[in-house]
Amino acid sequence: MPVILEHLGKRFGDGAPVLDDVNANINQGEFVALLGASGCGKSTLLNIIAGLEAPTSGALEVPSDGAAFMFQDAALFPWLTARENIELALKLRGVGKAERRIKAQELLELVHLGTAGDKRPHELSGGMRQRVSLARSLAQDRQLLLMDEPFAALDAITRDLLHDELERIWKETGRTIVFVTHNVREAVRLGQRVLLLSSRPGRVVQEWAVTEEHRTDAGLAGQLTGVITARLREEIRRHAK
Amino acid sequence: MPSNPSPLAEVTETREHVHAALTRTSTGKEDLRELESGLDSLQSDADRKHRIDWSRILLPVAALVVMVLIWQFYVSLGVKRRDLVPGPLDVVAQMGVLWSDGKFQQSIWTSLQRGVVGFLISVAIATPVGLLLAQVAPLRRAFGPLISGLQVLPSVAWVPAAIIWFGLTDATVYFVVFMGAIPSIINGLISGVDQIPPQYRRVGTVLGASRLQMALQVILPAALPGYLSGLKQGWAFSWRSLMAAEIIAVGGTIGFGLGSLLDQGRVLSDMTIVMAAILLILGVGILIEPAGLRAHRKATPAPPRPPGRQHPLTRPVQSQTHRKSPTAAVGLLPLPAANA
Ligand SMILES: Nc1ncnc2c1ncn2[C@@H]1O[C@H](COP(=O)(O)OP(=O)(O)OP(=O)(O)O)[C@@H](O)[C@H]1O
Ligand SMILES: [Mg+2]
Numbered sequence: 001m002p003v004i005l006e007h008l009g010k011r012f013g014d015g016a017p018v019l020d021d022v023n024a025n026i027n028q029g030e031f032v033a034l035l036g037a038s039g040c041g042k043s044t045l046l047n048i049i050a051g052l053e054a055p056t057s058g059a060l061e062v063p064s065d066g067a068a069f070m071f072q073d074a075a076l077f078p079w080l081t082a083r084e085n086i087e088l089a090l091k092l093r094g095v096g097k098a099e100r101r102i103k104a105q106e107l108l109e110l111v112h113l114g115t116a117g118d119k120r121p122h123e124l125s126g127g128m129r130q131r132v133s134l135a136r137s138l139a140q141d142r143q144l145l146l147m148d149e150p151f152a153a154l155d156a157i158t159r160d161l162l163h164d165e166l167e168r169i170w171k172e173t174g175r176t177i178v179f180v181t182h183n184v185r186e187a188v189r190l191g192q193r194v195l196l197l198s199s200r201p202g203r204v205v206q207e208w209a210v211t212e213e214h215r216t217d218a219g220l221a222g223q224l225t226g227v228i229t230a231r232l233r234e235e236i237r238r239h240a241k
Numbered sequence: 242m243p244s245n246p247s248p249l250a251e252v253t254e255t256r257e258h259v260h261a262a263l264t265r266t267s268t269g270k271e272d273l274r275e276l277e278s279g280l281d282s283l284q285s286d287a288d289r290k291h292r293i294d295w296s297r298i299l300l301p302v303a304a305l306v307v308m309v310l311i312w313q314f315y316v317s318l319g320v321k322r323r324d325l326v327p328g329p330l331d332v333v334a335q336m337g338v339l340w341s342d343g344k345f346q347q348s349i350w351t352s353l354q355r356g357v358v359g360f361l362i363s364v365a366i367a368t369p370v371g372l373l374l375a376q377v378a379p380l381r382r383a384f385g386p387l388i389s390g391l392q393v394l395p396s397v398a399w400v401p402a403a404i405i406w407f408g409l410t411d412a413t414v415y416f417v418v419f420m421g422a423i424p425s426i427i428n429g430l431i432s433g434v435d436q437i438p439p440q441y442r443r444v445g446t447v448l449g450a451s452r453l454q455m456a457l458q459v460i461l462p463a464a465l466p467g468y469l470s471g472l473k474q475g476w477a478f479s480w481r482s483l484m485a486a487e488i489i490a491v492g493g494t495i496g497f498g499l500g501s502l503l504d505q506g507r508v509l510s511d512m513t514i515v516m517a518a519i520l521l522i523l524g525v526g527i528l529i530e531p532a533g534l535r536a537h538r539k540a541t542p543a544p545p546r547p548p549g550r551q552h553p554l555t556r557p558v559q560s561q562t563h564r565k566s567p568t569a570a571v572g573l574l575p576l577p578a579a580n581a
Binding site: 073128 | 263264265267270273274276277278280281284285440441443444446447448449450454458459462463465
């Protein structure tokens, strides 16, 4: 099991705990959507899994080679072309020069950007930048891929397409993906499992399985979306004064 | 698992491919590729051709011609004595005389050479100092205000001190150039490093960069726009300081530069020489500037569009990226008059 979280807690300074007693297991090759209201600690949890931050209590088990990470804004380096951005990830991994070229082109083609490799990020649309960013995180070649609201800043049309794209790539590459979002539809659309994180403190309060039927049956998917939304609102209402 | 009666039950009966955001919206890999490439071409405007915009060149040239014509017209009215207000033709004739004297070439060569050498030495001094200040917080707290302050001080104010210390030698001229250029280059570099979005460092970390790799592959290129605009401004300040020093400090072993030519015109009360020198100083400044600007444009990436929502961890610092870009800051700096 690539990721095991046990009684994980996190507080910043002496503030109230942001995360408290988070328990979750994520299986090899699984696509897990981590859902929660704004500010509930989703990014914090993801950063802890990525090793960018340390938990204040509890224990976690993550793959020894770390995780690939994809940010909300593509966070591509503007002085490099799309291809060079991907090649940089390969280079920092120690891949040789000749192999970098080949591998980068493969990855560009995987995200359907085979001909846009020589463009700078500012010449690309938001959706294209996110696909380059996805290719870059795949270039890291880690089994575990963490995604922090990667499509939140995109328009709805592009986002719908990237959902299909991400699902396809996930199936082709067999990665384990933890996908953070505050969008219930997105969680249902993508996750095999949706984990709901409560707010203040953040804790996994409920989880739902999403089956293949939900992928093709809008009625079923809509129903599940409704159920999850209701539960999420219940969580939010708890904080009303 | 959900068990409520579905409010969308009727919808399920008309099953089609497209079900909004809830389900798969494309029908396969080929369909997806086609949709994406359609969207890509709709959303990116990269295919716009970069044609030369002639109006950008022709209009300023026309404006210049009009100015010269007005000048000539005014002179031909004969309101003022011709030796006090020479016309454009008189000035051009004077340039011809200076050229055949060899003063034209000599003064340009002397000034240009000093300007460039002084500027390059300033770069060599300012770059490591700037990097040090950018990286070491206490040093920066201590010296930052001082260096920003120095930028406001017109470097011509150093001329008397320099003459007392170094006499009428090249050292005086160089000293004044350094005092003009070094602070602005340091400031440019510091603001370049400051403006690096914190996200870039995080990406570097996630990609597994070592400290050295982080410095060379991330920090340095990311700070380049600010550094280059500092260099550009540094050159402008070098040139202005140089002229000021040459006008004030004349004689001794100080060679004959454009500033000296200007001062000679004043001493001889020859307005044609004065005007010729001013035009030459301007001309050299204009010719050197675009060279720097081109390099600057090429290396400067477009400022990243601010993301719709920001990463909470970086929120407090990231607001910095919304400050004026270094390029914009240069436009707002004190005008030449403040320095020379
Ligand atoms: N470095 C930090 N220092 C102090 N508090 C922090 C820090 N990082 C996050 N927090 C706080 O922790 C809480 C959770 O933040 P986090 O970024 O994990 O939320 P999130 O669920 O990702 O929110 P969003 O949906 O806005 O991205 C917030 O209240 C935030 O203010
Ligand atoms: Mg977040």
